[in-house]
Amino acid sequence: MFDLDRWREIFQTINKNKLRTLLAGFTVTLGILIFTILFGMGNGLKNTFYESFQDDAQNTIFISPRSTSKPFKGFKENRRIEFENEDLEFLKEKFADRLEHITARVFKGVSAKYKNEYGSYDVRAVHPSHQYLEQTETFKGRYINQNDIRTDARVAVIGRLVEKDLFGDKDAVGEYFSMNKIVYRVIGVFKDEGSGDREERTIYTPVSTTQRIYKNTERIDQINLMYDMSIGANGARKLSKEIEKELKKRHNIAPSDRSALRINNKIEDLEETLQFASLLQIIVIVIGIGTLLAGVIGISNIMVYIVKERTKELGIRKALGAKPSSVIGMILQETVVITLLFGYIGLVIGNFILNSMGDKLKDWFITNPNVSQGTIIGATIILVISGLIAGYIPARRAAKVKPIVALRDE
Template sequence: MGALLDIVRQSLSTLWAHKLRSFLTMFGIAWGVGSLLLLVGLGEGFRSGQDKNLANLGQDIMFVFPGRIPAVEGSLQSGRPYNFTYDDYVAIRNEAKFLRALSPVLNREDIRAVSEYGSTNGQVFGVAPDYGHIRTVPVNPGRWFNEEDNTEHRRVAIVGWELLRNVFPGRPAVGNTILLNGIDFDVIGVVEKVGKEGNNGTNGRIFVPVETMRMLFPLKGEHGENAISFINYRPLTKEQHLRAKQEVHEIIARRHSFDPKLEDAFTDWDTIENAMRVAKIFDAMDWFLGVVGLVTLALGAIGIINIMLVSVTERTKEIGLRKALGATYRNILTQFFIEGAFLTALSGGIGLAISVAFVTVLAQLPAPEGFDTPRIVPVSAVGAILSLAIAGIVAGLYPARKAALLPPVEALRQE
């Protein structure tokens, strides 16, 4: 043990004698470890932020909007716009087998919302009770719609967080009355702020039962009394989202007498497909950032090998003298290995500490919209440590072996 401690002291003394060279060599490793962890951590923060943005819309939701269909029945070319109808929604609800939840949306943006305390132009959504199981609409205080509210055409409303501040500034909304185009509605709930900055569209909406909406505020235009704006739904499982989309298309196409494969007939927004696409992009980005960090780490390790080889050359006579005085192959090997491994481990530890400190500071700052707080990813940290261990072994062992194999007589002849 005493001999090993002597070797460690000699190694540290040698490194300290060449402080500038040791520092510059360590910088490459520290930069490699720090950049690997920081780049992957920032990428994970962005991934998490995008996941939360999708979660603010709802869980595994899909939208379908009407497009354009042939002006002449049986034609394969799109020509005229059309509307979904409430009867389309009913048919999908009764026939579809791959849906977990379904809601029509009747959207009007020209309705004036007035209370005793304030007024604003509101976006009013007429929706079914299932809408609360599809979209993110956390109601507090109050409650969401039930089937009785819808089937009995009750004049009840749920207001968004932002609209609440304009119509009921500093006052409770639940239990009060709001006038929508002069018609009184009882406020039964308030949707909590959705989204990090509160700029989600849900915050500025008023929700009413779709049957009440159809009766009092139908869509304008021809056949508006039975028209709806679009349909929201959730598939039974994520894996069945394409089958669910096909099923919805087929039912609507059959009812409107056109080919469901007509490209322009539907405009779909499939958040499941979007999330899968985004996940693949982030996986590729993580791999790319990880490879960049590992390449930087490898370059740092090569720098340590070069410096240690220079050190072996500079100390050839010292090695020969030590061997002549009784130092064994193992003594020389151990000393140079410790020097290389110590340089690698210390610089890697500095890089790890800097990246952790930097991420901790970033966590205290407000993240931009779409980003979440960056964090050290355990997998990348383990990968960095393993890569660091391999780099330390290579950086220490190769020059150490070269030094230990020097013949003492030849080494003593070197100037």
Template sequence: MQQEKPVQVPKNSLWGRLGRALFDLDRWHEIWVTITHNRSRSLLTAFGVFWGMFMLVLMVGAGNALSKGISSQVEGFASNSCFFWTGNTSEPYRGFRKGRRWDMLNSDVEIIRNKVPEAQYLSPMLFGSSGDKNVVRGDRGGSFRVKGCYPEYDLIEKSKIISGRFINDIDIAENRKVCIIGERVYEVLFQTGEDAIGKLIKVNGIYFKVIGVARRMANASIGGSTDESVILPFTTMQKAFNQGNVIHFLGATSQPGVRAKVVEDKIKETLKSIHQISPDDKEAVSSINIEDQFTMFNNLFIGINALIWIVGLGTLFAGAVGVSNIMLVTVRERTKEIGIRRALGATPQNIIGQVLTESIVLTVLAGIGGIVLGVGLLSAVGVALSQGDQFFKDPQIGFGMAVGSLSILLVIGTFAGFIPAQRAMMIKPIEAIREE
């Protein structure tokens, strides 16, 4: 069989020139000698780029940590959710006086389901007392929050079920005396490693069977932290503690593709209509829109990131100007050497390539040093802050940012060496050799 000839790259092609430049050990040795010839000047020149990249890494890492920390405060909430509670009326209406106190009722939920089809999930809530050692098991006890809710509430404010399950529709329909306890409640009432599922605890004087242990996902929480709460079926809590048909709080999410603001406005309008409240009353129905909070945070992070990159890139380009100035000085000092090279047959492209390569190497080495030191410092800060809940969480940069930084360094190195390279190319061999 005839052997295939290996593919040969033309010597004058782009890839050929690039390959020769990469593997030309003499060129790299020459670059190293040039950079280390005046070490103090090289270090001071590189420091501008080093400091700019170091500060950029720190600022991006800090911005990411701030973003993660703030996002963790509302991590468990559905981004399209909103919540409602009652207040005193601020306007007289249809014979009712100003300042009237009113309550949401069980019947309101079904009316809202029918009149606000844009709402996907609805869950009324009740809050119980948290007196001294209101939750007891044997000789152990503590003071914890008590909540009553529907199964849908776990789709509005998500909690992590460590063991067991959450409330289901059968618990609601049969008014079962069951409960979910928070992680902190478990630690107080049970021994480490003990199975809590199926055990009885006394909540405000009434026994309930534990069906689940939950951990919070967000630092912020409605009616207190999930870790320190006991969650009961809504209907059971109403009957067991004589709550009547009153609702303390209402959570809702919008249908996919529908803004939470639409649901928020329609539910407010519906509640005002049911309870004879003026449509213009701004205080009778209070609400919070989580979608607006997410939008506000996103806009804040966009602004912070934009400011970080503007300041960081500005510092880097300031360092590049310093590199460019020093390279001009270097070219001026090496005028005679460049003239001799030209006289011996070096092409303008050879001279430009030499100067650009020196500039890029100096810039990239300084920038990599800034990246390494910045990442190391961020890692140390992350370890120091790893315990507890903070608004400043896991300060790190992404892999994409690191790759992007290296690309920026190449651009900056090329920019810094461009003007000196042009200056070197314009040197005439005869005049350069004559120069003392």
């Protein structure tokens, strides 16, 4: 393997037969290039799916009341289920050992005004724990706290774009503005870059304040909770089922009624999405490996031609005492050199193309397409093994040729 004369001879042979070498190497370069790009695209697709879930906490469950679809215990179907503060407190106590945070949500649409500036925005009336579920970053002022809930404070945390719309370049914290002609004080400004403009045009208020202002009710539109991650995916599914069962008991809903409550466990959405992404990536890998194998078959065919072209030379070598293993080793070594050299060129070009793309393909749901170092090493190993296999068959055939037959070849 480390015979200097053999290495010198291999590079001399490659140098003398540039066209033949280029033809042999081109198939390998093309195969590994396509493989690298396809694999990188698969990773980019997976990155997009991961990114879409990074904005909110993953260990969350969203519970929304709807209408019943079946009669139960004297209640008719199509009965509208309504949640109240007691339902939130019930879940908080019942599942305290598995919950980290729990909050209500009340949704309102408002017309907001500050001096001569107007705008229409969505309001979410929430508890302080809501910031952990949404992973909201308050970069000015503060978020809603428990004292705001207790005192029904007319305060608001506004999105970055709400501040820009109504207050321009002015710092909104401490300023007063109106929502549906009711005056609130801005206590904080948040940003949520992962969710786009709509999220940053949202306003948060204390849930108790909104309940008192609008019809003095304890009704809530949604219950959101964050569970302890230590319970795992199976524990999260079990928790969802237990919550559904308890709420159906409290609101006299038929156990088989699937319409009365909507319980969305984010971990299930994440698992399904990532499974889909992994399936797509497997398909991409299979196509890429098929392309790589096509390149290997190409180099195998060219090596057959190379061996046939050098039949007389190999015959002279055997006549001078060269062993079959020596002939096989020489051809395999030349094959590996060509495979590694042109395979590396394919990897470099492929990585360059992927790096050049960056986030230009986000509209096609491909974010930061890339290939890891482990994949590159694995692809290199595959290349070497494939090159050895591709060269072995013609090399073995050459080693079996009798010297007298090889010398007669024209």
